[in-house]
Amino acid sequence: MVAASATAALAAVPSAAGAAPAGTDKPVLAKVGFTVNGERRELELDTRTSLLDAVREHLHLTGAKKGCDHGQCGACTMIVDGRRINSCLTLAVMHQDASVMTIEGLGKPGDLHPMQAAFVKHDGYQCGFCTPGQICSSVAVIAEIKSGIPSHVSADLNGTYEVTDAEIRERMSGNICRCGAYSNIVEAITEVAGKQA
Amino acid sequence: MKFDTPAGTNPIDRLKVVGKATDRIDGPFKTTGTAPYANDWHDPQAKLAYGVVVGATIAKGRIASMDLGAAKAAPGVVAIVTADNAGKLGKGKLNTAKLLGGPEIEHYHQAVAVVVAETFEQARAAAALVKVKYTATEGAFDLASVKDGAKDPGDVQGSPSSSSVGDFAGAFASAPVKLDESYETPDHAHAMMEPHASVASWDGDKVTVWTSNQMIAWGTRDLALTLDVPQEKVRMVSPFIGGGFGGKLFLRSEALLAALGARAAGRAVKVALTRPQMFNNTTHRPATLQRIRIGATPDGKITAIGHESWSGDLPEGGPEAAVLQTRLLYAAPNRMTALRLVVLDLPEGNAMRAPGEAPGLMALEVAMDEMAEKLGIDPVRFREINDTQVDPEKPERAFSQRSLVACLRQGAERFGWDKRGKPGQVRDGRWLVGMGMASAFRNNMVLKSAARVRLDGKGMVIVETDMTDIGNGSYTIIGQTAAEMMGVTLDKVIVRLGDSDFPVSSGSGGQFGANSSTSGVYAACMKLREAVAGKLGFNSADAVFEDGQVRSGNRNVPLAQAATGGDIVAEDAIEFGDLDKTHQQSTFGGHFVEVGVDVATAEIRVRRMLAVCASGRILNPKSARSQVIGGMTMGVGAALMEELAVDTKRGYFVNHDLAGYEVPVHADIPHQEVIFLDEVDPMSSPMKAKGVGELGICGVGAAVANAVYNATGLRVRDYPITLDKLLNRMPDAA
Numbered sequence: 001m002v003a004a005s006a007t008a009a010l011a012a013v014p015s016a017a018g019a020a021p022a023g024t025d026k027p028v029l030a031k032v033g034f035t036v037n038g039e040r041r042e043l044e045l046d047t048r049t050s051l052l053d054a055v056r057e058h059l060h061l062t063g064a065k066k067g068c069d070h071g072q073c074g075a076c077t078m079i080v081d082g083r084r085i086n087s088c089l090t091l092a093v094m095h096q097d098a099s100v101m102t103i104e105g106l107g108k109p110g111d112l113h114p115m116q117a118a119f120v121k122h123d124g125y126q127c128g129f130c131t132p133g134q135i136c137s138s139v140a141v142i143a144e145i146k147s148g149i150p151s152h153v154s155a156d157l158n159g160t161y162e163v164t165d166a167e168i169r170e171r172m173s174g175n176i177c178r179c180g181a182y183s184n185i186v187e188a189i190t191e192v193a194g195k196q197a
Numbered sequence: 198m199k200f201d202t203p204a205g206t207n208p209i210d211r212l213k214v215v216g217k218a219t220d221r222i223d224g225p226f227k228t229t230g231t232a233p234y235a236n237d238w239h240d241p242q243a244k245l246a247y248g249v250v251v252g253a254t255i256a257k258g259r260i261a262s263m264d265l266g267a268a269k270a271a272p273g274v275v276a277i278v279t280a281d282n283a284g285k286l287g288k289g290k291l292n293t294a295k296l297l298g299g300p301e302i303e304h305y306h307q308a309v310a311v312v313v314a315e316t317f318e319q320a321r322a323a324a325a326l327v328k329v330k331y332t333a334t335e336g337a338f339d340l341a342s343v344k345d346g347a348k349d350p351g352d353v354q355g356s357p358s359s360s361s362v363g364d365f366a367g368a369f370a371s372a373p374v375k376l377d378e379s380y381e382t383p384d385h386a387h388a389m390m391e392p393h394a395s396v397a398s399w400d401g402d403k404v405t406v407w408t409s410n411q412m413i414a415w416g417t418r419d420l421a422l423t424l425d426v427p428q429e430k431v432r433m434v435s436p437f438i439g440g441g442f443g444g445k446l447f448l449r450s451e452a453l454l455a456a457l458g459a460r461a462a463g464r465a466v467k468v469a470l471t472r473p474q475m476f477n478n479t480t481h482r483p484a485t486l487q488r489i490r491i492g493a494t495p496d497g498k499i500t501a502i503g504h505e506s507w508s509g510d511l512p513e514g515g516p517e518a519a520v521l522q523t524r525l526l527y528a529a530p531n532r533m534t535a536l537r538l539v540v541l542d543l544p545e546g547n548a549m550r551a552p553g554e555a556p557g558l559m560a561l562e563v564a565m566d567e568m569a570e571k572l573g574i575d576p577v578r579f580r581e582i583n584d585t586q587v588d589p590e591k592p593e594r595a596f597s598q599r600s601l602v603a604c605l606r607q608g609a610e611r612f613g614w615d616k617r618g619k620p621g622q623v624r625d626g627r628w629l630v631g632m633g634m635a636s637a638f639r640n641n642m643v644l645k646s647a648a649r650v651r652l653d654g655k656g657m658v659i660v661e662t663d664m665t666d667i668g669n670g671s672y673t674i675i676g677q678t679a680a681e682m683m684g685v686t687l688d689k690v691i692v693r694l695g696d697s698d699f700p701v702s703s704g705s706g707g708q709f710g711a712n713s714s715t716s717g718v719y720a721a722c723m724k725l726r727e728a729v730a731g732k733l734g735f736n737s738a739d740a741v742f743e744d745g746q747v748r749s750g751n752r753n754v755p756l757a758q759a760a761t762g763g764d765i766v767a768e769d770a771i772e773f774g775d776l777d778k779t780h781q782q783s784t785f786g787g788h789f790v791e792v793g794v795d796v797a798t799a800e801i802r803v804r805r806m807l808a809v810c811a812s813g814r815i816l817n818p819k820s821a822r823s824q825v826i827g828g829m830t831m832g833v834g835a836a837l838m839e840e841l842a843v844d845t846k847r848g849y850f851v852n853h854d855l856a857g858y859e860v861p862v863h864a865d866i867p868h869q870e871v872i873f874l875d876e877v878d879p880m881s882s883p884m885k886a887k888g889v890g891e892l893g894i895c896g897v898g899a900a901v902a903n904a905v906y907n908a909t910g911l912r913v914r915d916y917p918i919t920l921d922k923l924l925n926r927m928p929d930a931a
Contacts, residue, residue, distance in 0.1 A: 025272070026272050027272055027273070027316070027318065027319060046316055046318045046319070048318040048322075049316075049317075049318055053317055053318075056237075057316075057317065060239060061230070062230065062233070062234075062236075062237035063229065063230015063231065064230065065234070065390070065391070065439070066236065066392070066469070067390045067391065067392070067439075067472070068392075068472035068854065068855050069471060069472060070472065070854070072472070072854060072855035072856050073390060073472075073855055075390055102230065103228075103229060103230035104229065104230050104231075106229070107228075107229055108229055108231070109225035109226060109229055109231060110225070112225060112228065112229065116225075116228035116229060117228075119224070119228045120220050120221065120224035120225060120228055121220060123220070123221065123224075123819050123820060123822070123823045125224075125227055125228070125668070126440075126668030126669070126670075126820075126823050126824070126827055127389070127390065127391070127437075127438060127439045127440040127441075127666075127667055127668030128223070128226075128227030128228075128232055128437065128439070128668065129234060129389075129390040129391040129437075129439025129440060130390045130439075131227050131228055132228075132229075132230040135228060165868075168863070169863040169864045169866075170863075170864050172862075172863040173862040173863045173864045174862075175862075175863070176390065176855065176860060176862055177390070178387075178388055178389050178390050178440050178442070178831075178860060179390075179440055179668045179823075179827045180826055180827035180828070180829065180830025180831055180861070180866070181823060181826070181827065182830060182861070182862075182863050182866040183826050183866060183867070183868050183869040184823060184826070185863070186863070186868070
């Protein structure tokens with residue numbers, strides 16, 4: 001209900017006219033290099049390739065999910081140069097020399113990041129499909145609050161902010177969970193934020 | 198194993214592992230991005246091709262011509278499959294419309310082609326070059342305008358579409374207090390986070406499809422029927438499913454088109470529906486128009502209750518069974534229900550979480566609230582007065598368990614229901630505050646379910662069944678069941694799900710999965726226990742499986758020792774007798790909701806939510822609670838925002854993405870509380886459990902609606918309750 005993400009036109013894709021290049025054009029390829037979870041990666045990509053598809057289809061890091069492919073669901077959330085973004089809404093070639101963090105970079109089974117462990121403990125998921133995006137967003141949200149970035153529910157644009165339920169709910173509203181684990185996710189984030197304070 | 202007499206004491210009753218609020222065993226994979234969903238699959242040895250689906254842009258008619266020239270010539274294109282070149286195709290038993298349309302078009306965004314190319318970007322660009330000319334014909338798209346031509350749909354879910362007891366018309370006419378109201382629920386989308394996605398690969402005449410499907414055996418059967426190949430030539434693998442809610446009960450177009458695309462391309466092909474295709478290409482919960490009549494005596498006894506519902510579907514489709522709960526929920530000597538169906542040429546209607554009860558209770562439980570007010574009786578008390586312990590249509594048939602009143606009383610006390618004010622009278626700053634409640638009701642279905650269990654020489658127990666985990670916690674509760682049965686800790690159990698090479702389970706749907714599939718694992722484990730006891734020279738009736746040991750008398754042997762000479766494998770199924778016919782098996786609950794409505798803008802915010810549930814034994818309170826809060830969340834969506842907007846001229850759902858079709862987000866949902874009554878139901882299964890996955894959504898929408906009424910004094914009978922339906926009627930903001 002809260003439009004926290006960018007929206008896209010209600011076009012009948014992919015048959016919408018004008019979405020494609022002329023039929024005989026060869027794809028334009030470009031080289032791009034960035035680090036993913038600390039590892040330098042060099043790719044030569046069709047310039048139309050989103051960061052999400054570059055990571056999923058070319059690097060086979062499939063933790064980030066394609067839930068809508070146009071910035072409405074948050075399942076593809078990655079942390080790029082310290083900020084969370086919808087990786088489906090950005091082209092890979094725009095990220096030369098960027099530092100990309102995906103869910104795989106946060107922790108692994110047996111060596112979970114505190115936020116991953118808190119999601120397990122509080123059952124902050126059900127089907128698990130939105131979970132990588134929720135967790136990447138959660139980690140970034142705590143950092144945003146601590147670094148003094150205000151949100152729609154912040155009373156003062158120049159204040160300092162606490163990790164309250166209202167701040168968490170507002171800032172996490174770009175990550176949809178259709179299974180409805182919100183109440184548990186807020187508990188997981190609150191616990192991690194409390195431990196870090 | 199046949200389950201035809203009520204369960205006695207059995208190894209599950211020890212509750213050393215079952216019944217514990219255990220973290221999900223798949224949690225570390227889901228939280229690290231290492232759980233493999235359909236579209237995550239790739240073959241490191243071979244390059245995938247990508248398929249993009251082209252959907253029809255008319256609702257009804259025929260393809261006049263297709264020009265594939267530009268698309269075929271586009272860079273990277275490997276193959277294009279249409280109905281023209283797909284070969285002979287059948288139709289799945291559970292599909293109403295064809296999954297690959299043409300030349301006839303049955304609904305908007307029905308697939309008409311899949312374009313396969315070397316890369317996703319190339320396939321997407323080429324798909325946009327497919328030119329289709331259509332000859333559109335007139336269709337029916339507006340339920341209200343064709344309602345009067347509705348037909349009796351015949352049997353629905355095994356019972357007649359109309360029911361009648363006593364003299365409803367006479368009793369209603371003479372009732373001292375009467376309610377006769379109409380309610381509307383709109384079309385709803387499952388909108389699960391994972392789009393329908395499949396990767397298909399052929400090996401000779403055999404196809405393997407990595408897919409996202411709640412019901413593996415239905416899926417393989419229907420894909421085989423559609424491809425016109427024997428079922429043993431189809432394998433489906435679906436270990437993780439990114440949400441289904443009924444939308445993935447059936448074979449859908451992307452799986453068929455991946456298989457056809459892969460055959461044409463001669464290599465593995467990945468196909469996912471785009472988010473905007475999902476709303477019109479796949480199924481949805483049909484809209485309903487409902488009429489409810491209740492007659493009662495001044496002291497609150499219902500003398501007559503009638504519930505009718507109209508809905509639409511494609512030809513050969515079925516109705517939304519919105520009246521079924523009304524046949525069972527409240528006592529009354531005179532009763533009638535009727536389901537009526539019209540043909541609509543909208544996309545295919547089908548099951549979505551708690552089909553029938555979800556929209557049915559959205560109407561019935563508002564009607565009960567309205568009637569309570571007319572009578573001047575508290576809504577909780579009104580429901581208590583009309584409780585029944587037997588099937589009201591067949592009084593000789595008792596409920597196996599029925600704790601509705603206990604749920605309502607406990608909920609009222611916990612929620613502070615006695616502090617509820619009069620409609621429109623409670624203010625908290627800029628908010629008008631109100632409380633609402635509703636009964637929750639959903640039947641407990643049981644389905645045959647099989648599993649295979651293996652004990653290896655290290656003492657590990659490996660469970661294999663084609664059961665699916667759609668977020669319902671199947672991995673964990675199946676692991677808990679096997680651990681309990683074999684007397685080992687949960688870390689000694691490996692659970693493998695969602696593969697058609699495994700024994701056929703109940704699958705996930707209709708809240709039958711948890712109880713049925715764990716009962717299947719129970720049956721297989723009983724066989725394994727016998728085999729283990731035999732191997733160790735124990736009498737299986739005396740052997741106790743505990744702490745990783747098998748004990749009989751004063752002899753104690755490590756479980757693993759039974760398998761030192763080789764793995765021991767046992768397979769069995771649970772098959773249910775007629776206990777669900779001799780007794781009515783249902784699940785019950787009470788929903789309590791507090792909302793605030795902004796006095797100036799009529800913005801509605803949910804402030805508090807509580808559900809009290811009686812669902813038999815709760816196998817894992819942690820994952821079961823999540824199922825309930827998930828249902829409550831979806832119910833808030835149904836109450837306040839979810840509506841597929843129908844273009845009644847062009848015949849499609851206009852708001853076909855997640856910006857237009859609004860679902861609840863974090864900011865919409867408060868802390869949610871769930872209480873489970875301590876209950877076991879030996880009539881249900883050896884697990885003594887019942888379904889709980891859909892109970893959470895049942896009634897909650899009405900509880901929200903009733904809270905909005907209590908806050909504002911304004912009754913809205915057409916969902917969703919959006920602020921525009923309140924704004925010009927709001928009480929003075931003074």
